[in-house]
Amino acid sequence: MAQHFWQYLSVRIIVGWLIVCILPAVVLFWGYIIADDILITQVNSIVASSLALMLSLIGLERLTQFPGQKSMVTVLPTLLSVGLIVGIVILVFRLPYSVYYLSASAVLALLFCFVSQVYLRAVTQATIGYVPIGRCQSLLDIEDVRWVELTPCFELANNQRLPFHAVVADLADKGLSAEWEQLLAQTALQGTPVYNVLQVRESLTGRLPIKHLYENNLGSLLPSQSYLLVKRLADIAFILISLPIVLPVALLTALAIKWEDRHSDSAVLFKQRRVGQGGKLFTMYKFRSMIATAEANGSQMATDADLRVTKFGCFIRKTRLDELPQFINVLKGEMSLIGPRPEQLDFVKQFNETIPFYRYRHIVKPGISGWAQVMHGYASDEDETKVKLEHDFFYIKNFSLTLDLLIVIKTIQTMVTGFGAR
Known part of the structure; x- marks a missing residue:
């Protein structure tokens, strides 16, 4: 086309x-x-x-x-x-x-x-022809694409492309017959690109599912070492430049938290051990947005309308002001401004057992904001964590300045709209 x-x-x-x-x-x-x-x-x-x-x-x-x-x-x-x-x-x-x-x-x-x-x-709405075999059916839920089902007898005009932007097939499915393979080869030779179902899903959803070693090249999850250095210098420069604005906002936030809990001795900062790059533990800082006894019964994931969140805590969670103390973690080299969110140790141990390749998300430094946060928001259970992990893998595979800049833009949008806050 x-x-x-x-x-x-x-x-x-x-x-x-x-x-x-x-x-x-x-x-x-x-x-x-x-x-x-x-x-x-x-x-x-x-x-x-x-x-x-x-x-x-x-x-x-x-x-x-x-x-x-x-x-x-x-x-x-x-x-x-x-x-x-x-x-x-x-x-x-x-x-x-x-x-x-x-x-x-x-x-x-x-x-x-x-x-x-x-x-x-x-x-630019894409028109994509698909072979109705294997996992291609799962693509039909993706919006903003016009899907056209192909049949084994579709005809190709000589030296002309099909009226599609691309054709997608599950190339690993055993049901893909020799007849289909010949038609797909002829389609590619005549100029219409043919993609595997995993490539299309990744490019349309911003998620990189990894369930089997043969489906993806895990070597693509090794980030550029040169960009890691540039990213570290940019993190430090941004924090130092923004301090005149961040410090007054942080001070006002701390005073508001203290005033809300003026009848108790609750701390302003919330400290928690999180898993960082390479699986190393570090202490992450946040402004406290929940009641002091929020985790008296152990670690729990935040949920919609969580009763543990205070009134002012709801505001700073929506605007992400509760994340400001993590600038300390960034300066210490434990975190970056952009990256996968650092997870609690108890959850990491659980997810390492139940989610394939979960530990690969620790190949880069965790971030204050990230691709999974701006695309999905908080995760309240294991199924949502799997979706966020696929976003994390997409970020690591496409690790670049352009993607980081896009995340910064979407983070500002998130702070204004409160998307994904719990």
């Missing part, structure tokens, strides 16, 4: 450049253009606007490659981040610029990117 022209990044960059960069330049600088007297201020402004637009569209292209990320939520943070970077460069090098032009260009860029993403989402 041929791609819609708007799906090509180069097309969006060219159209966007004409609308966002050239149109305001023609309107505001027309007199200078006619007189052939373009100023360096105007040149700098057009170059800065062009660079910002190109980086924004490339960033949006990268971010929306991940499952479920066609949302408009990524547009504003991406534009603000790129605009901040370009603005810093202009100020550091003291380049002259036109405030009117850059303001008009910024408004047009915001409108163009929103409209572009809406239209892109409308024209």
